[in-house]
Amino acid sequence: MLGDPDILILDEPTAGLDPQERIRFRNLITKFAQGRTVLLATHIVSDIEFIANEVMLLKEGHLLMQDTPRKLMQSMENKVWSLTVSDDALNEKLASLKISNMLRDHDGVHLRIIGDERPDEAAVPIQANLEDVFLYHFGEGEQW
Known part of the structure; x- marks a missing residue:
């Protein structure tokens, strides 16, 4: 500087x-x-x-997306979901969904899910953040 x-x-x-x-x-x-x-x-x-x-997402040396943070997050409309499950249902959801965050409390386990389709009838769409954008485009497999 x-x-x-x-x-x-x-x-x-x-x-x-x-x-x-x-x-x-x-x-x-x-x-x-x-x-x-x-x-x-x-x-x-x-x-x-x-x-x-302005944000540029590069993948394998190629420009994947370029826009403002707000527009990148808006591009994720209906791709980020919130779902609360019981401990009994958790392993099934972990195996079948892309889960970016989990929070456990007295109501169960609150999951933040990223995907193109509603993962469950009880899931509700939520506002995406830039981490969701990153994971949607770069997250691979069950490792995340």
Whole structure:
């Protein structure tokens, strides 16, 4: 950032930082970006949501998508679902669905599911985030 460059290239700038420092550095990048081009490569998708005006998704060296974070998230309408299941039904859902998050409480296990079709009659569509976009296009198999 020294020398007031017109273009700033950052590779994983918040990796390894604690949450407070990540937020501070994200805000610094946003402030510094005014009137400049900032290229940011990161695997911390939440940082992109807060920093980027435009996102490019590259897969195997090819441009897959390019748009604003909001439009990328809107492109996921009816592809992200919420479903609460019992412990007894959990293993079946884990084996058959792409589940990005699970939260267990007294009501059961709340699943965040990514897919092209409604995974269950009880599933309700929910707002996508950029992590959902990333997992939809790059998540493979049951590993995630």
